[in-house]
Amino acid sequence: SAVISQKPSRDICQRGTSLTIQCQVDSQVTMMFWYRQQPGQSLTLIATANQGSEATYESGFVIDKFPISRPNLTFSTLTVSNMSPEDSSIYLCSGTLAGGPGEQFFGPGTRLTVL
Amino acid sequence: AQSVTQPDIHITVSEGASLELRCNYSYGATPYLFWYVQSPGQGLQLLLKYFSGDTLVQGIKGFEAEFKRSQSSFNLRKPSVHWSDAAEYFCAVGAGNMLTFGGGTRLMVKP
Numbered sequence: 001s002a003v004i005s006q007k008p009s010r011d012i013c014q015r016g017t018s019l020t021i022q023c024q025v026d027s028q029v030t031m032m033f034w035y036r037q038q039p040g041q042s043l044t045l046i047a048t049a050n051q052g053s054e055a056t057y058e059s060g061f062v063i064d065k066f067p068i069s070r071p072n073l074t075f076s077t078l079t080v081s082n083m084s085p086e087d088s089s090i091y092l093c094s095g096t097l098a099g100g101p102g103e104q105f106f107g108p109g110t111r112l113t114v115l
Numbered sequence: 116a117q118s119v120t121q122p123d124i125h126i127t128v129s130e131g132a133s134l135e136l137r138c139n140y141s142y143g144a145t146p147y148l149f150w151y152v153q154s155p156g157q158g159l160q161l162l163l164k165y166f167s168g169d170t171l172v173q174g175i176k177g178f179e180a181e182f183k184r185s186q187s188s189f190n191l192r193k194p195s196v197h198w199s200d201a202a203e204y205f206c207a208v209g210a211g212n213m214l215t216f217g218g219g220t221r222l223m224v225k226p
Contacts, residue, residue, distance in 0.1 A: 030212070041218075041219075042205060043205070043216045045213070092158055103147075103161065103164055104214055105161070106151075106159040107158050108157060109157070
C-alpha cells in the first residue's frame with residue numbers, strides 16, 4: 001500500500017486568490033490523480049498528474065484554472081487559480097502502485113472554502 | 116464508458132442490524148470493482164476490491180461484497196453494523212488505472 005499526505009488540510013481563501021495543495025506519497029507510485037469533491041457530492045476526476053510532463057485533464061477542467069506539477073514519482077501539486085466560491089470543495093490526491101490494476105490510495109483531502 | 120449507480124443516497128440502520136448497500140455498474144469488459152469508505156472529514160479508505168476469481172470478497176472491518184455478473188452488481192454487506200460504521204460509502208469501477216465512482220450512500224446508524 002501507499003500512504004499519502006496532503007497539505008494544507010484545510011484553508012479559507014478570498015475570492016480571486018490562488019491556493020497550491022501539496023501531495024506527498026511515501027513510496028513511488030506510477031500514477032497520481034487529483035479529484036474534486038463538491039459538498040455532498042461524489043468524486044470527480046480533475047486530471048492525471050504525469051511525471052515530468054503536462055497533466056492530462058478531464059473534460060471541464062483546464063490547465064489555466066488547475067495547474068498541476070509532478071516533478072518526481074512521489075510528489076505533486078495542484079493549484080486552484082483565481083478562486084471563486086464555486087471552487088469550495090474537498091480536493092483529494094490519489095496514487096496507484098506499479099502493477100496494480102486500478103486500486104488507488106487516497107490522501108486525507110484538502111477542504112477549501114472560498115469567501 | 117463505464118458508470119456506477121448507487122441507488123440509495125441515504126440509509127439508516129439500527130446498531131447490530133445487518134446492512135446491504137447496493138451498487139450497479141456498466142462496463143463492457145470484466146470490471147475491477149471497489150468499495151471505499153469516507154468518514155467525516157477524512158479521505159477515502161479502501162474496504163475491499165474484486166479483480167477476478169471468487170465472487171464473494173472479504174474486506175476490512177467485517178465487510179464483504181458479492182460480484183454478480185448477471186445483475187451487473189457488486190453489493191456491500193455487513194452482518195452487524197457498529198455505530199462507527201456511520202460514514203459515506205462509494206462504489207467504484209476501474210478501467211485501466213482510472214476509477215469511476217458512484218454517487219455514494221450515506222449510512223446513518225441508530226443506537
